Amino acid sequence: MTGPIISARDLVKTYRSGVRALDGLSFDVREGTLFGLLGPNGAGKSTAVRILSTLSRPDAGEALVAGYDVTRTPREVRRRIGLVGQKLSAVPTATVRENVMLQGRMYGLRSRELAGRTDDVLARLGLAEVAAVQAGTCSGGMKRRIDIAMGIVHRPRILFLDEPTTGLDPDIRQRLWADLADLVRRDGLTILLTTHYLEEADELANQVAIIDRGRIVTTGSPEQLKQQLRGDTLRIELTRAPRDGVVGDALSGLGGVSEITVDGTRLHARADDGGAAVPVVLDSLARAGIAVVSVTVARPSLDDVYLRHTGRRYETASAAVGPTIGGLP
Numbered sequence: 001m002t003g004p005i006i007s008a009r010d011l012v013k014t015y016r017s018g019v020r021a022l023d024g025l026s027f028d029v030r031e032g033t034l035f036g037l038l039g040p041n042g043a044g045k046s047t048a049v050r051i052l053s054t055l056s057r058p059d060a061g062e063a064l065v066a067g068y069d070v071t072r073t074p075r076e077v078r079r080r081i082g083l084v085g086q087k088l089s090a091v092p093t094a095t096v097r098e099n100v101m102l103q104g105r106m107y108g109l110r111s112r113e114l115a116g117r118t119d120d121v122l123a124r125l126g127l128a129e130v131a132a133v134q135a136g137t138c139s140g141g142m143k144r145r146i147d148i149a150m151g152i153v154h155r156p157r158i159l160f161l162d163e164p165t166t167g168l169d170p171d172i173r174q175r176l177w178a179d180l181a182d183l184v185r186r187d188g189l190t191i192l193l194t195t196h197y198l199e200e201a202d203e204l205a206n207q208v209a210i211i212d213r214g215r216i217v218t219t220g221s222p223e224q225l226k227q228q229l230r231g232d233t234l235r236i237e238l239t240r241a242p243r244d245g246v247v248g249d250a251l252s253g254l255g256g257v258s259e260i261t262v263d264g265t266r267l268h269a270r271a272d273d274g275g276a277a278v279p280v281v282l283d284s285l286a287r288a289g290i291a292v293v294s295v296t297v298a299r300p301s302l303d304d305v306y307l308r309h310t311g312r313r314y315e316t317a318s319a320a321v322g323p324t325i326g327g328l329p
């Protein structure tokens with residue numbers, strides 16, 4: 001298709017509790033890409049996925065998925081998508097193969113086609129060897145793979161994955177990334193993945209949209225987003241948390257240094273030229289009686305992109321919504 005394969009326009013969703021989870025959410029996804037919807041817990045990612053996969057209706061706005069309107073033609077949408085939610089969905093007492101076949105049958109696959117397609121997806125996701133094993137006895141990483149196999153057995157054009165790697169060990173996460181990238185590259189699948197991991201969006205997604213409080217604050221490839229921020233990032237660890245305003249006062253007059261934030265003992269700033277700024281910044285801090293443990297000069301990260309567009313550090317925004325973010329790298 002020539003236009004975007006997913007198009008969300010001004011989606012609004014307020015829950016009965018009064019929480020406005022989506023507040024005019026708009027974005028487009030190109031076919032055959034891996035699109036990362038990145039945001040801290042509570043930003044509205046799951047709500048967006050639930051609406052796009054027809055599990056929930058928006059209060060306002062519209063969305064087209066594979067050319068079909070999600071509220072007017074939900075059946076057409078459902079036939080063309082796969083969905084892997086946050087909760088594991090495999091039946092624990094059935095074997096891995098039975099789980100995938102059951103799902104395929106629900107989508108109308110039969111006999112030889114069903115068996116062939118099941119074998120294909122099990123092989124693609126590295127599950128062939130455990131095909132006869134009960135799903136409930138598999139590791140966390142395997143269970144995620146079983147869910148993904150179940151999500152693609154009917155050959156959907158689009159796969160929605162809601163935080164697929166949360167809680168997985170880093171090496172298992174990396175393997176899953178490789179498999180997801182492969183599904184996009186080799187099979188032409190479009191994947192919309194939600195994540196609260198900055199590095200996941202950075203390394204895996206062709207296109208990232210940063211969601212904050214139910215709205216997209218910026219979108220582009222990870223490289224484009226980072227290139228919009230010129231210069232370097234200074235990360236300075238202080239010996240103790242300074243009093244409010246002291247750091248700002250010390251550094252405010254320095255040319256080429258901006259976006260100064262202090263979070264406990266961590267000081268972040270942007271510098272037009274990081275190398276040149278370090279001695280000047282350290283001197284100014286020393287004059288103000290602020291002792292420094294370490295200094296790092298780095299290229300901008302998605303964390304810096306988030307700060308630029310929301311005025312808050314990503315980690316701070318994540319910590320503010322609860323303890324489930326504990327696994328953030």
Ligand SMILES: Nc1ncnc2c1ncn2[C@@H]1O[C@H](COP(=O)(O)OP(=O)(O)OP(=O)(O)O)[C@@H](O)[C@H]1O
Nearest residue numbers: 015016017019021040041042043044045046047048
């Ligand atoms: N069924 C519901 N009833 C009331 N409030 C809800 C419901 N589902 C989500 N919310 C609230 O809506 C906001 C957005 O939640 P949502 O789950 O979409 O965010 P998220 O970015 O996916 O975060 P998470 O990763 O924690 O799921 C949050 O404040 C959440 O508490």
